[in-house]
Amino acid sequence: MDLGVTALDTGTNYLGFRSHQILARTAGDLLPKFKISTKVGYFPGPDGVEHSLDPVRLCAAVEQAAEDLGREPDLVFLHNPEHSLSEAAPHNQDVLAQACTALDDATAKGLCAAWGVASWDPSPLLSLVDMTGPRPSVLMVRAGLLVGARTLDAADALTEAWKLGGGEVWGMSPFGGSADAPVWARIDPRVFLRDGSSLSRMQAAFRTAYHLPRVDSLAVGTDEPAHLGELVGALAGEVEERTVQEYRSLLRTDRAVSLPEAP
Template structure:
C-alpha cells in the first residue's frame, strides 16, 4: 500500500471537542473526522456544529449508530431515527454511517444493515458500513446482509491473532472492499509497552520514526487498511501520527509477524487445560 493511499481520521472517542484541535487537524491535512451518536455523552454532533459548524464542510465525517441512553439496540426504526437526528444536529449529512459494534446484537444484524442501506439510498449518507471491535461472534451466526461499503476494525500490534483471522474471514464472507482501522494503540499511546517494544522493526529499510510513528505505520498494515482513526486532544500528538502515516513498512516483516502470531495462538489453543493435566 502506498502512503498516498492512507488517511488519518481524527477520532473523537474520549477526545476533547475543541475548535483549536479541528483547526490544527485541517492545517495538518487531516480532513477525516470519526464520531458516533453516543460520543461526548450523546452530544458530539451538536457540539461539533456549535464550535465549528463553519469548518465541517471541509471534513469527511463518519459517524456510528447503535448505542442509545438505555443501551445497545439495532432496532431498524431507532437506527433510522438516529441517522436522521445525526444529520440534523451536524447541520449536514454525514459521509458515512457505520453500524456500531453489531457483534453486541448479532441476531438483529441483517435488518439493521438493511436499514442503513435504505438510509444511504434515501440520501442521509453517502456510504454505510459496520464498525466492529471484535468480529468473531459475527462469524458464528447464520445471516445474509447487503454488502457494506466499508468496515471499520481494530488495527495495529495489539490486535490478537484470533481477531485478525476473523477479519480475513469476514472480508471473504461479505465481500468487503474497503477497510478502515481504529485504536492502533488499544486506547493508550502512553502505555509503557510502547517504549519497551521496538516497533521500528516493522519499518522498511531507510525509514526512521519514533515508537509511536512506527506503530502507526504498522497499524496500516495489520490488517491492511486505508484509513486509521486515532483519538487525541493534542495537535502535537496528531502531528506525530500524521508523520507516522507517511512511513513505509517492510511487508516481509509484517507477513512474518502475522505468521508467528497465528502459530503462537495455535499452540496456545492446543495446549492442555489445567483440568487435563
C-alpha cells in the same frame, strides 16, 4: 486541516451523546470541508447506555445525527453489532440482516451518503454474513500490534466475504486505547519498517497498524495536535511486509511474541 486531515470520525454515543452537537458548534463553517463518519447502535438507557439493533431506532438515530450535525453524514457505521447478537440467538443472523437493511434504507432515503460496519470484535459476525443482503461500503476494525490473531483473521475474512477493496477497510485504536500505555515504552516497533531510523517508536507503531490487518485509513484521537502531526509524518515510512507476516504467523501459533526492547 493544516495537517492535511480532511476526515472526521465520531459516534452518536460519544461525549455523553453530545458529540454531534459539539462537533457542529466547534467546527462551524469549516464542517462542510470535512468528510464526516459517525456510528449508531448505542442509545441512552435506564442504566446509562444500552445497545440495540432495532431497525426503527437505528433509522431514527441516523436522522437525528443529520439534524444535530446540520448536514447528512458521509458515512454511518453500524456500531459494534456483535454487542447485541449473542442475545438474539438463534435469530441473530436475521437481526443482523435487518439492521444492515435499515442502514441501507437510510442511505437510499438520503439520510447519509453511505453505510458501513464498525466492529470491535468481528469474529461473531463471520457466520452471520448474508451474502444476499445489502453490502456495507466500509468495514472498520481494530488495528495494530496489540490486536490478537483471532480478530486479525476475522477482519480479513469479513473483508473477503463482503468483497471490500481499496479505501473500504478502516482501522481504529492503533495503540490499543492509549499511546501512553507502558508497553509502548518497552518495545521498538521500528523492526517492522524497512528503514525506521528517522521515525519514533510511536510513529513506527502507527505505520505498522496499517498492515495489522491491512487497512486504508486509521482513526486516531485529536486531543493533542502535536501527536496528530507526528502520526501524519509517519505515513512516509515503508512497512516490511515479510516481517508483518512472520509476526502474524507467530500470533496464530499462540507462541509468545517478543519485540525488540526500546533503546
